[in-house]
Each structure stands twice: as structure tokens, then as C-alpha cells.
Amino acid sequence: MIRHMILRNVMYRPVRTCITIIAVAIEVTLVLIVVGLTSGMLSDTAKRIEGIGADIMVQPPSASIFMAFSGAPMPIEIGQKLAQIKNVRAVAPVLLQFNSTNGLDIIYGIDPESFREVSGGFVFHDGRDLQNANDILVDDWYAKGRKVKVGETLHVLGHDFNVAGIVEHGKGARLFVLMSTLQELSGARDKASVFFIRCDHPEQTAKVIGAISQLLPHYEVRPLRDYLSLMTSSNLPGLQTFIHSMIMLAAGIGFLVILLSMYTTIIERTREIGVLKSLGASRGYIVRVILSETIALCLAGILLGVAMSYTVRWLFLTAFPTLTIVVAPSWLLRAAAIAIIGGLVGASYPAWIASRKDPVEALAYE
């Protein structure tokens, strides 16, 4: 009976119903896309850093594990000290730089020789390694996404680079230039943002980390084997806050729209509530009618929101092929729960008001 009544009620005001459903859908989409983008970006970065093949990563004190966010560079001489530590086979200094022309990319400034020793070298799809100051390497995804070919000119960081080669993806960044070039361009002469270290044997990682920590007490020294598992938003306080804020914002939209929608609904149906009361409907019955209607609206919004999320994801991936957006099933459930809980909280005040209306006054309502 209640189900029947809800269906009729929500169809009675189609515009308001649609707006409410769309608002809930936006809420769900916002949650899924924000989380999908950040976790996609994180796992993507993590995989690429793991893919470098180094054993240890050394960063300046208090650097973020999400390397891209930490600009603070270290003097390059530290690399020589690190190389002298027992069981260290190779040290590759890397300077990081953001490039925001046409999307957001990280550029690695590398020394080809040491980077090769640490990582085992690039797999070339086309072209050759870095040789000249204005050479740039791009990975195959970037090349495909931006339709870049060897020998073409690529404009990044306000500089025209010559695409020297296309390499297999998964070696830290999608763009590589000579470290000296990047140092010059970013005014960071003789600086490096991170050192990647390869040990003689992977089992020596812990021992080498111990030795580095003694040598450089406050520096961030991390093993790369577990990097992917470390690379979650909960290990990134700033990012965690950002995600939480976005979720709160999304839930706030749902909450307010449902609150307003159900509030106007119960005002408009004041007399009907009086009728229900005259028939002997309890407060609980009236609350149930209103909350059931809310859940119905939320469910419709969730379905639309999931469809919208996949559409938005598809649009994003079409526009920016190098992006990764992970819509995880667990987050589908969480987004649905956020929408329903936000909706129920929003509807609880109108439901409470409705359940407490005086029946005689309600029946006299025009």
C-alpha cells in the first residue's frame, strides 16, 4: 500500500521528483569521480614508480609519499655519498617537474646512464635514448593519447622538445628529459628531487635502508617493494582531507535537496497528512511513508548517478587518455550508502514535523 502511494506521490510532481533524483545522481557521481580520479591517479603513479625497478627511494625530509607533490630538492652530491654505502649497486638521481600544458603530467629529469643501471633500461617502441639537451622521451600511452611521433616537436614547460623516442610505459613518468636540461629550465642547478637506489640483492634492502637512515637522519627513505600498498589516500593526509571534503560537499547537496524537496512535499500535503491521522495513522506510519518515499527517490538517483559516473568517466578518458579513473565496486556501495543516509537525514526533519502535525489544523489547511 505504502509502495503504491509513494509511486503515485512521486509521479504527482514530476519536475520536483526529477530535480531531486538528478541532485542525488550528481551527489553519487561527484563521490565516484573524485574517488575514482584520486585512486586512479595514485595507483597509476604507484605502479609506475614500482615499475622503475629500484629497491629504495630517498627523498628530502618530510616529503610526501606522493612524490609529485614534493618539489623540495636535495643537493646532487648526496648521490655520491649514497653510492658509497655497502651493497648499493647504483644510484639514480631524478629531478621532478610538473607540466600543466594540456593536462597534468610529471616530467622526470634523468641521467640516462644511472637511470638505466637502476631500472634496467627503457624498452623502446621507436626512436632512441636521450642524447641532446632538447630531446624528450614519451611513453607509449602518452604517444597514443596525444598522437605524438618520433621526430616531432613537443611543447612542454615553455620549451620546444624533439621527441627522440617512444618507450614502454611504467618507468615512473610518462615524459623524460635530461636532468641537466630540466635543472636549467626549473632553475634547480645541481639539485635532485629523489634518488632511486638499486641494491646488489633485493634482500639487502632493509640493511641498506638502515645505513642510509644513519647517514641522512631526517630524510624519507622508503622501500619500493610495498610502494603500491602504501600509496593509498589514507597515507596522504592532504589528499584524504580533500576527498573527505568532496564527499561532505556531495552529501551536503543530497541532504539539502532532499530536505527541501520533502519539506515542500509535506507542506503541500498537509491536508493529506491530516486525513491519514483522521484514519488513525500513527506517527510512525507517517514517518515511514515519508522516509520510504525518500529512499525511493535516492534509489532512482543512485541508479542515474552510477550511469552518469560511467558516462563522465568515459568522457574524461576520451578527453585525457592517460588518465586512470577507478570506479571500485566498494565505492559504488559506499556512494549509495552516502546518498541514502544523507537523504534519510535530510528527510527526517520534514518527517518529524509531519508526524507531529495537529490533525484538526492539518485538515483545515487550504
Added chain:
Amino acid sequence: MEPILKTENLWKIYRAGRLDVAALRGVNVDVYPGEFVSVMGPSGCGKSTLLHVIGGLSQASRGRVLLDGNDLAALGDAGRTLLRRHKVGFVFQRFNLLPTLNAKGNIALAQHIHGDGFDPHRFDVVTRMLGLTDRLDHRPSELSGGEQQRVAIARAIINEPKIVLADEPTGNLDTKNSENVLGLLRQLNKDLGQTIVMITHNPEAAAYGNRVLHMRDGLVVDGASAN
């Protein structure tokens, strides 16, 4: 025989701003099972207020209301809700059907709230008696005033209430539909023994009942009890 409804020195005082309005000022009435009582009196004399209080829609300020042995004054909101659900059927001047439900849905809703679920037999008997069998799929907006009021009467009696309380049920109807609705109420009273209290302005309508109760200024001035 015990009255099904009895009020003792019933007062209802409304607080309108700083003024106190005494809408009922010591009403004593008895209604016996099977009676059809018409309530008459000038506008503002407290007829609707009396109906609301004896039906448990609002609370008395003073005095007692005994409905089927229950003292309404002693009941809280939840108790009065139960009483309305199980013992009272209201019929209003403005029909008060839910616009989103069809006739059948409006009647079934009362059964749903009552809690015993849908009783197809009772539904059949009632809708046939009120001549609604071919109007059941229509929404209120697709029904005439007389038809809407018949649906409202069906809704009021579907759960076999002890008493039907009707507040000017023909106030919004033309003569022909009024006669039809009043005839049906009389039939309900005669054939099913349904106890009815009906407010009306119209002496002709009042004559459908078997007793007329006159009110003035919050008091019953005539016909307070059958004798």
C-alpha cells in the same frame, strides 16, 4: 442500554492570541448504538469542535468523553490515534480523498492503516452498497462531488467503526447528490445499524436522522439525549 458515546461537562477552550475562546462550555450528550443523530446550530456554535473532540482528533480542555467505554480525556496522542483507527470513521465536507490514489486505493488505505489488511468481502459489500463498483479505478479528480463523498463514506465505514462522525457531508453537494448521500447514510444506519452523528445546516438534511441535537454558544440546548 449503555450509550456508545457519552460526554460529561465537556469544555474546549481555544487560545487565540491573548483571547481565550470557549468553543464548548459544558456539553452533555449521549448517543446510543444504532442512533442517527443530526447536530444543528448556527455557525461558530461549536459543532465541529464537538465532533473533533468526541472523535479523538483534538483533546478536551475539561470534562469527560466516553467512547465505547474508553475515556478519551485520559488518553494521550497515541491512545487517541488507536481509538480513531479502530472505533471512528470520519466524513468531511470537503471529502478529503487523497488525490494521488484512485477510489479503490483511498478505501484500501483505510484498511491498510487499520492493520487487518485488505478484506475483499467487506470491500465488496461496502462498495456495492454505495454504488461505487464501476468507479473504483477513477481518481478523485475524475469523480463527481457526490461520487467522491460516497468514496469517503466507504472509507469511513470499511473498518466497521463504532461510530461515524460526519461534518456537513452535503455542504459541498447539489440537492440531488445531497439527497443521494443522505439516503445512503440512512440506509447504512437502518440496514447495518451504523451509529452516525452528522452535523448539518439544513433542516431537511437533519430530518434524515432519528434525533436532532441543537447547539448554541458552545452548549447543547435541545435533544441532548434520546428519551
